[in-house]
Amino acid sequence: MSHRNDVGSTAFDRMASHMDREDLDCPKCGHEDEGGHWRVRTSGRQVRYTHVCPSCGAIRKRTYNLDDE
Ligand SMILES: [Zn+2]
Secondary structure, three states: OOOOOOOOOOHHHHHHHHHHHOOOEOOOOOOEOOOOOOEEEEEOOEEEEEEEOOOOOOEEEEEEEOOOO
16 A cells, blocks of 8 residues: 655646756856845746846746646
């Protein structure tokens, strides 16, 4: 009897771990924000990621929909 709950592997979590590896290099000034991270905001079924470059202030945004059927 092996019953497995997929706790921790929701679509959201998969996306979050994907974004952990997403590059934090600023495309504008080339600053590598090694200690930085994407900010996550969810609204309904949308997940929005925002990264602000600490060097030049450039803002990058990415939006994903959780229903990716
Ligand atoms: Zn920058």
